[in-house]
Amino acid sequence: MSGRYAFAKGLKELRFLFCQTGEHSSATRSFLTRAYxxxxxxxPTIPIMLREAQGTLPRVYARYGPSTSCFRDEPWDLLANN
Known part of the structure; x- marks a missing residue:
């Protein structure tokens, strides 16, 4: 498997929140169009959820277990550090 966008073994879920039309979410939409x-x-076994809501600021949440999660304002930071 390629190392590009290969997630950590402990990752259980990745959730992206963003606005479907807002300018503030354009980089996130562009990133997801290319990277998803x-x-x-x-x-293939990790749920990657895309949640669009009007006026939502772009955010990404990563869940690692029952009580462990990570939050980032900019999704590419989370993925670039893996």
Missing amino acids: PIMKKNN
């Missing part, structure tokens, strides 16, 4: 197919191909 690769992330899903390299991590």
